[in-house]
Each structure stands twice: as C-alpha cells, then as structure tokens.
Amino acid sequence: MAYAKKIEELISSKGIEVGDEIEVIRKDGTKLRGILMPRIDLGDKEAIVIKLDNGYNVGVKLQEGDEVKLVSKGKPIEFESMEIEGGISGEKPCVSILGCGGTIASRVEYKTGAVFPAFSPGDLLFSFPRLKEVAEIRGRKLFDLLSEDMTPQHWKIIAEEVVKEIEEGVDGVVLMHGTDTMHYTSAALSFMLQNLPVPVVLVGAQRSSDRGSSDNEMNLLSSVFFAANSEVAEVCVCMHASSSDDFCYVHQGTKVRKMHTSRRDAFRSINVLPYAKVWYLERKVEYLRKDFRVRDKGRKVKVDTELNPNVGIVYFHPGMKPEILERYAEVYDGIVIAATGLGHVATNPFEDKFAQSLLPTIKSIIASGVPVVLAPQTIYGRLNFNVYTTGRLLKEAGVIGHLCDWTPEVAMVKLMWVLGKTRDMKKIKELMETNVAGEISESSVYDGFLV
Amino acid sequence: MAYAKKIEELISSKGIEVGDEIEVIRKDGTKLRGILMPRIDLGDKEAIVIKLDNGYNVGVKLQEGDEVKLVSKGKPIEFESMEIEGGISGEKPCVSILGCGGTIASRVEYKTGAVFPAFSPGDLLFSFPRLKEVAEIRGRKLFDLLSEDMTPQHWKIIAEEVVKEIEEGVDGVVLMHGTDTMHYTSAALSFMLQNLPVPVVLVGAQRSSDRGSSDNEMNLLSSVFFAANSEVAEVCVCMHASSSDDFCYVHQGTKVRKMHTSRRDAFRSINVLPYAKVWYLERKVEYLRKDFRVRDKGRKVKVDTELNPNVGIVYFHPGMKPEILERYAEVYDGIVIAATGLGHVATNPFEDKFAQSLLPTIKSIIASGVPVVLAPQTIYGRLNFNVYTTGRLLKEAGVIGHLCDWTPEVAMVKLMWVLGKTRDMKKIKELMETNVAGEISESSVYDGFLV
Numbered sequence: 001m002a003y004a005k006k007i008e009e010l011i012s013s014k015g016i017e018v019g020d021e022i023e024v025i026r027k028d029g030t031k032l033r034g035i036l037m038p039r040i041d042l043g044d045k046e047a048i049v050i051k052l053d054n055g056y057n058v059g060v061k062l063q064e065g066d067e068v069k070l071v072s073k074g075k076p077i078e079f080e081s082m083e084i085e086g087g088i089s090g091e092k093p094c095v096s097i098l099g100c101g102g103t104i105a106s107r108v109e110y111k112t113g114a115v116f117p118a119f120s121p122g123d124l125l126f127s128f129p130r131l132k133e134v135a136e137i138r139g140r141k142l143f144d145l146l147s148e149d150m151t152p153q154h155w156k157i158i159a160e161e162v163v164k165e166i167e168e169g170v171d172g173v174v175l176m177h178g179t180d181t182m183h184y185t186s187a188a189l190s191f192m193l194q195n196l197p198v199p200v201v202l203v204g205a206q207r208s209s210d211r212g213s214s215d216n217e218m219n220l221l222s223s224v225f226f227a228a229n230s231e232v233a234e235v236c237v238c239m240h241a242s243s244s245d246d247f248c249y250v251h252q253g254t255k256v257r258k259m260h261t262s263r264r265d266a267f268r269s270i271n272v273l274p275y276a277k278v279w280y281l282e283r284k285v286e287y288l289r290k291d292f293r294v295r296d297k298g299r300k301v302k303v304d305t306e307l308n309p310n311v312g313i314v315y316f317h318p319g320m321k322p323e324i325l326e327r328y329a330e331v332y333d334g335i336v337i338a339a340t341g342l343g344h345v346a347t348n349p350f351e352d353k354f355a356q357s358l359l360p361t362i363k364s365i366i367a368s369g370v371p372v373v374l375a376p377q378t379i380y381g382r383l384n385f386n387v388y389t390t391g392r393l394l395k396e397a398g399v400i401g402h403l404c405d406w407t408p409e410v411a412m413v414k415l416m417w418v419l420g421k422t423r424d425m426k427k428i429k430e431l432m433e434t435n436v437a438g439e440i441s442e443s444s445v446y447d448g449f450l451v
Numbered sequence: 452m453a454y455a456k457k458i459e460e461l462i463s464s465k466g467i468e469v470g471d472e473i474e475v476i477r478k479d480g481t482k483l484r485g486i487l488m489p490r491i492d493l494g495d496k497e498a499i500v501i502k503l504d505n506g507y508n509v510g511v512k513l514q515e516g517d518e519v520k521l522v523s524k525g526k527p528i529e530f531e532s533m534e535i536e537g538g539i540s541g542e543k544p545c546v547s548i549l550g551c552g553g554t555i556a557s558r559v560e561y562k563t564g565a566v567f568p569a570f571s572p573g574d575l576l577f578s579f580p581r582l583k584e585v586a587e588i589r590g591r592k593l594f595d596l597l598s599e600d601m602t603p604q605h606w607k608i609i610a611e612e613v614v615k616e617i618e619e620g621v622d623g624v625v626l627m628h629g630t631d632t633m634h635y636t637s638a639a640l641s642f643m644l645q646n647l648p649v650p651v652v653l654v655g656a657q658r659s660s661d662r663g664s665s666d667n668e669m670n671l672l673s674s675v676f677f678a679a680n681s682e683v684a685e686v687c688v689c690m691h692a693s694s695s696d697d698f699c700y701v702h703q704g705t706k707v708r709k710m711h712t713s714r715r716d717a718f719r720s721i722n723v724l725p726y727a728k729v730w731y732l733e734r735k736v737e738y739l740r741k742d743f744r745v746r747d748k749g750r751k752v753k754v755d756t757e758l759n760p761n762v763g764i765v766y767f768h769p770g771m772k773p774e775i776l777e778r779y780a781e782v783y784d785g786i787v788i789a790a791t792g793l794g795h796v797a798t799n800p801f802e803d804k805f806a807q808s809l810l811p812t813i814k815s816i817i818a819s820g821v822p823v824v825l826a827p828q829t830i831y832g833r834l835n836f837n838v839y840t841t842g843r844l845l846k847e848a849g850v851i852g853h854l855c856d857w858t859p860e861v862a863m864v865k866l867m868w869v870l871g872k873t874r875d876m877k878k879i880k881e882l883m884e885t886n887v888a889g890e891i892s893e894s895s896v897y898d899g900f901l902v
Contacts, residue, residue: 150769259901318605342713347600380714381711381717
C-alpha cells in the first residue's frame with residue numbers, strides 16, 4: 001500500500017488496515033461502506049479504494065470534511081504467499097491463471113511511488129472474489145516482470161508452464177501479462193503451442209485498480225470466462241474493446257497489436273476481425289469468426305519452443321544509412337525491415353543524386369546467410385513486391401515477405417522461431433512465407449482496418 | 452504507355468495513338484467513346500483507359516469479341532516538355548502544382564512493366580482537364596522519384612521551391628508526392644516552412660488512373676480546390692477519406708501517417724482530428740478544427756531548412772541487444788527509439804536473469820553527446836515517463852519525449868531539424884519538448900484514435 005501520506009496517517013490513526021471494513025461519510029452526507037483495498041498503482045494518491053458489497057472497487061477521493069470510520073476489523077491478508085492449488089473438481093470448469101507480471105498484477109513501490117509488478121494468487125482472489133463464481137481457479141506466479149523486460153527466454157518458460165497446466169487437465173489457461181509487449185508474447189506462444197486443446201488467453205490492464213477507470217477486473221473476468229467456456233482453442237488476447245465498460249474483444253494471438261499508449265481499448269486486431277466479443281457481466285460470448293480450432297480436451301498440444309532469439313527489427317526511413325543495415329547483420333542472425341508501403345526501401349533505380357540505395361547491402365547480407373524479411377511500417381495491409389520497381393528489385397534480391405500481411409513484431413517472432421529450425425535460406429523463405437499460426441491471412445477483411 | 456502487348460498491337464494496327472478519340476464496342480453491343488489515355492500504372496494490363504466526355508477516366512478491360520475503332524485523330528501530346536507557366540491573372544485563384552514523383556504521377560516502365568514516376572504538367576492537364584475549372588494552374592516537375600528514395604536533401608529542395616512559388620504570389624501550393632514517405636515530407640515541411648501565408652498541400656494516389664478504383668483525380672482535384680480556396684495556411688496532406696468516393700480528408704502535416712499498405716483511405720490523422728473534409732464535386736470544405744493559421748497572403752513565410760539528416764530510428768523489441776544501440780550511436784548524431792507503451796525499453800529494475808537492460812548503454816550514449824528521443828511504437832497516444840519505474844529511470848537518464856504525442860517518424864524529422872540548430876544537449880531537449888509545428892498536441896482528442 002502506498003496511499004498519500006496524509007491518507008496513510010488518517011487511516012492508521014483510526015487503527016484501520018487494509019482488509020478492514022470501513023465507512024466513508026462524505027461532507028454532503030453520502031456514505032460508502034466496504035473493505036479497504038490495497039492501493040496497487042500510481043493514479044490518484046488522494047483516493048482510497050473500497051470494495052463495495054456488490055463486488056465493485058471504487059476509488060474515493062477524500063476531501064476536506066470527509067470522515068473515515070472503522071466498521072470492523074478484517075482478517076489479515078496473506079499477500080505473497082501460496083499458490084492457489086486445487087480446482088479440478090469437474091463441477092465447474094477450471095482455469096489456471098499464471099502471473100507473468102504487468103500492471104494487471106502490479107503494486108506501488110514504497111520509495112518512489114512508481115508501479116512495479118507483483119502478482120500473488122492471494123492478491124488476486126482477494127481483489128476479485130467474483131473470479132470464483134466464473135470458474136474454479138488455480139494460479140501461480142511465473143515471474144515478476146515489467147513487460148518491456150520480457151525476452152524470448154521468458155516466452156519459452158511461459159509456453160512450458162502452459163503445457164504443464166494443460167496436461168493437468170485444466171479447461172483453459174489465462175496469462176496475466178504486461179500490455180507493452182503482450183502481442184509479441186501472444187505471437188510467440190502461437191508458434192510454440194500448436195494443436196491446442198483449450199484456450200490460452202493473455203490478459204492485461206492498461207490502468208490499475210485504484211483508478212475509477214481501471215480495466216483490470218473486467219478484463220480478468222472476461223478472460224477467465226472465455227478461457228473456461230469458449231470454443232476457441234487458440235492463443236488469444238482478451239482486452240477492453242471500447243470506451244464503455246460493456247465488453248472485451250478476444251483477438252487472434254498473431255493478429256493483434258497495442259495501438260495506443262494509454263487507452264483501455266488500445267489493443268486492436270490487425271487485418272482480421274477479433275475472434276469474439278465477451279460480455280463479462282452477462283457471461284456471454286459472441287463469435288465474430290468461425291476459423292478457429294474448436295475446443296477438444298482430448299487433443300494433444302504440440303510444443304515447439306526452439307527459437308533463435310538473435311533477430312532484430314530495422315526501421316527504414318528517409319536518410320537511413322546503408323551502413324546501419326550492415327551493423328544489424330553483424331549483430332543478428334536474421335533481420336526484419338519495417339519497410340514503407342507495399343514493402344519498399346530506398347533502391348534508387350533512377351539514380352537520383354541524393355538517394356542512397358540499400359540494395360547492394362541487402363544483397364550482400366542475404367549472400368552472407370542472414371535472411372532479410374520485410375513487414376509493413378504502415379502496420380495494416382499486405383505486402384506486394386510486384387507492383388513497383390522497388391518491390392521487384394527487392395524480390396529479385398531474395399527478400400522475404402511477398403504477399404504477407406504480418407506486423408513487424410509478428411514477422412520478427414516468426415523469424416526467431418524459423419531460425420530455431422533451420423539456417424538454410426531456401427527453407428527459411430519457404431517456411432516464412434507459409435502460414436503457420438494464422439499470421440498470414442488468406443484474404444483481407446475490409447473491417448480489419450482501424451476497428 | 453505500356454499496355455499489354457496484344458492491346459498495343461490491336462490499337463497500333465488500327466492507327467490509334469494516345470490522344471485519339473476512339474470507340475469501344477463491347478461484344479454485348481454497349482459502346483464507350485472517348486480519348487485514349489496513356490497508361491500510367493501497372494494494374495490490369497488488359498484494360499485500356501478512356502477519358503469520357505464527362506471528364507471521367509474509365510478502365511476498359513477488352514475481351515474476346517470486343518471491337519476498338521478510331522473515331523478521330525487527336526493532337527499530338529507533349530509529355531515531358533514544358534512547365535505550365537502563366538496563371539496569376541487574379542481572376543481565379545492560382546495554384547502551383549509541383550511534381551515530386553510517386554504513383555499519382557507515375558508511368559509504366561517499358562521493360563519490366565513496373566511503375567516508375569514521371570510527372571509532366573502536360574500529362575497532368577491532359578489527364579485531368581477539370582483542374583482548370585478549379586483554379587488557374589501553374590506547374591513544374593522537381594524530380595522523378597519513388598518516395599522511398601526521398602531524402603532530407605529533397606525536403607530542403609521542396610521547401611525552397613515552395614517558397615519561390617509563394618513569393619510569386621500563388622494562392623496555394625500542391626505537391627504531388629509518393630505516398631510511402633509523404634508523412635515524413637509533410638512533417639519536414641511543417642518545421643521548415645513556418646508562418647505560411649497560404650496552404651501547402653501534399654497529395655498522392657494509392658492507385659493510379661488505369662484502375663477503375665483510382666483515387667488520383669479525386670485527390671488531385673480536392674487538394675487543388677483546398678489549396679486555392681481554404682483558410683488553412685498550413686502544411687497539410689489531402690487524401691481519400693473513406694471507402695466511398697465522396698470526400699477527402701485534409702490532415703495536419705505533423706499529425707498524419709500512412710496506416711495501410713494499399714487502401715485508398717490509408718492516411719489517418721494521429722491523436723487529432725483532420726483539419727477538414729473536402730468534397731471535390733460539390734467544391735465544399737467542412738472544417739473539423741479551428742486551431743490553424745488563417746490564410747493571409749500578406750504574411751511573410753519564415754524559412755528554416757537547416758537540418759542534420761544524420762538521425763536514425765531504432766525499433767525496440769524483446770530480445771533487442773544493447774549492442775545495436777551502440778552501433779546506432781556510432782553511425783548517427785541523434786537517435787529516436789520507437790519504445791513500447793508510455794515510453795519503455797528494457798531496464799530490468801528487478802534484475803531478472805534473462806532481461807538485459809539498455810539503461811547503461813543509453814546513459815553512455817547521452818553522455819557522449821548523442822540525444823536519445825523516445826516515440827511510441829503504438830503509433831497512437833502520448834508518452835508519460837512518470838507512471839512506471841522504467842519511465843522514471845529513462846527520464847533520469849536524460850531521455851527526451853516526456854508527455855509528447857508524436858509518431859516515431861515525426862520525432863525523427865524534428866530531431867534532424869533541431870540538430871541543424873544546436874548540439875547542446877540542454878537546448879536540444881528544450882526545443883524537442885516544446886511544440887513547434889503542432890507536433891505535440893496540447894490535449895488528447897478522444898476521436899484522434901483509429902478514425
């Protein structure tokens with residue numbers, strides 16, 4: 001807990017601790033009664049978080065003249081303790097929640113007031129008791145991590161732990177994950193975990209529970225409900241869908257991207273529709289697509305976590321020096337270029353006196369055995385090397401990605417995964433340009449743009 | 452011209468040349484009469500382009516049994532010849548069209564069938580005679596260039612040529628530009644050309660005139676109408692707004708981005724609303740904002756083209772090696788990191804055994820005098836270094852961009868421009884984080900996301 005000092009003082013002066021039932025009497029006479037919650041994010045330091053009887057958490061900003069009273073002492077809360085064990089009773093679907101860090105499971109650092117990740121199942125069920133109504137819950141923490149510190153090594157661990165849970169017989173797995181790199185992890189798991197029998201759902205929060213606008217409860221309940229009950233046996237991302245608090249989207253793991261720094265509805269499907277909408281209060285799923293693997297607990301998951309993390313993304317831009325590409329080829333075993341338009345970089349076919357072609361560098365990089373993959377820096381849309389001179393020159397040079405509609409992030413993750421299998425350039429190209437986990441859509445969906 | 456061989460043979464066998472009036476009699480008896488246009492993009496090789504009496508160009512796909520007749524010989528067309536000179540009569544507003552390459556002014560290469568850029572004012576007025584109804588037209592070609600070959604040196608030339616036109620007394624300038632890097636150029640011109648008296652409008656085409664779905668005429672007429680008549684004396688981008696052919700958006704030069712590889716409505720305002728909608732048939736402008744410099748021909752443009760092109764964009768991602776950042780600092784004088792979320796890269800404050808912090812590298816780069824600027828790889832939204840531990844660590848390290856809502860592209864262009872003025876780190880930071888040309892919005896507009 002790290003409320004503002006004067007609030008800390010106020011509540012401790014009344015003998016109040018987190019977990020106690022309290023009552024706030026506002027200056028205007030209105031009253032709010034509930035359990036004092038730990039403060040687990042930055043947000044407004046003046047606001048205390050109270051869990052009301054109806055299960056909702058509200059942030060109450062104390063003002064001059066407001067009064068806080070202790071109603072009854074609560075039981076002491078064990079925060080960093082145990083795993084949640086049992087669960088597979090067969091009466092209710094059982095969902096395993098694995099904590100991988102991030103805002104959804106974050107707390108405030110005492111010293112700086114900044115947020116850091118700290119998941120414990122104790123926190124979780126205390127903060128979101130309605131989880132137990134949705135499904136039988138198992139849970140454990142894999143790591144405390146900011147998602148920007150997530151690495152390909154962590155992806156492997158997550159994949160292996162998911163498999164363990166599936167083999168225990170759970171009906172779905174939910175991964176609590178930081179949002180910054182969630183779409184990298186969802187892509188990696190999509191390649192690593194094929195032939196899934198049950199849903200594997202990544203979920204995060206853009207804002208945490210001490211803020212009135214937090215999306216963590218809605219996202220978490222939605223993801224657990226979806227993991228427990230939906231037919232979609234795929235790696236997905238479940239996040240807030242709109243500015244209102246009514247439903248979440250469930251996106252395909254290889255076709256989703258964080259598209260806004262702070263909005264709750266930051267996650268968007270790229271070039272496809274989301275798999276489904278989930279209404280968490282109504283416990284309803286509306287499917288928007290039919291092209292998913294249908295749940296079948298008898299199916300055996302195929303695990304392939306081998307990858308070569310030694311891949312980098314280069315962002316092409318006007319004034320880019322060919323030299324920088326050489327440096328990438330020195331440092332990495334494979335390169336993804338975030339190229340302009342349909343898949344272009346400077347090739348200077350008309351011998352402009354200022355333009356500097358990257359073509360000789362790209363050719364020599366490919367000749368040295370380092371694959372060069374293109375992805376659109378427009379984010380949306382499909383590459384096509386056949387339309388313009390530049391595309392043709394790049395295709396002739398052996399660049400990979402013609403007709404692919406992946407994001408730079410997904411192309412990178414896939415290249416890591418493919419380089420875990422082969423260093424043969426022909427095989428790399430073939431495997432890269434063949435759809436493995438939905439990363440290359442067969443056809444473009446009109447509604448797959450900015451929705 | 453580069454129609455499919457059999458079409459070339461067919462029309463030359465009848466003595467038909469570009470510019471002649473012809474009639475196509477379809478197998479089903481329907482007839483189309485008009486002027487045979489040059490084919491100026493790849494598209495469908497079987498389709499010939501005819502300009503109808505009503506001014507529209509249609510692509511006609513010839514099929515077995517269709518007949519083509521010469522109606523009358525046209526005047527020979529001068530394609531690569533002259534500038535369009537006169538124009539400033541005072542009777543109608545005068546717009547100067549400068550050709551900077553791109554699809555909107557592209558032709559097909561004879562040898563390969565691929566598209567290359569070739570603008571001539573002769574082409575222009577012949578292809579789009581309705582231009583003359585909208586305004587008095589001047590025009591000249593600055594260069595034949597694919598927009599992916601555009602460099603900061605070209606931006607300077609464009610800026611200088613725009614100023615010449617403004618000093619000649621035109622009422623607006625239209626720049627025909629390739630779409631791939633149009634938003635880089637529009638940002639550069641926004642910094643270089645301040646205090647503009649009249650509109651400077653960049654326009655392009657996603658598909659060219661031999662395709663039925665071409666957007667070049669609509670975009671061009673809209674941009675010329677807007678340049679001639681609107682009140683917005685700013686650098687803007689005018690492009691197709693929706694899937695229907697009714698209006699274009701006019702976007703702010705520093706707040707726009709190509710967001711799709713191929714769609715005609717690929718250009719989107721980022722974090723703000725477009726300045727306006729333009730209906731080209733109705734010749735109507737609907738303003739969506741009020742915060743623009745109002746046209747005033749008496750105002751003197753302030754030109755500042757000095758820049759240091761030696762700036763690169765680094766794309767942060769899981770598994771990124773700190774080493775690659777060092778390489779950037781060896782090659783460039785300034786670095787923009789496309790960071791995750793609110794402005795994060797791996798800093799590993801919790802000492803995870805796999806994560807590799809970039810913090811020491813970033814600190815030593817800044818200490819060596821190379822500024823490090825962040826921009827969101829989410830594209831949309833604003834950076835905030837105060838929310839999470841990572842942001843605080845980066846802020847302490849001297850990273851630039853707190854509370855800025857620019858794209859990586861705009862941050863890069865601005866850093867080039869700022870480094871053209873100073874290498875003093877304190878001044879760089881100050882100038883970067885101060886709004887110069889609308890690149891940092893004062894407040895976030897709800898409708899500025901995915902619209």
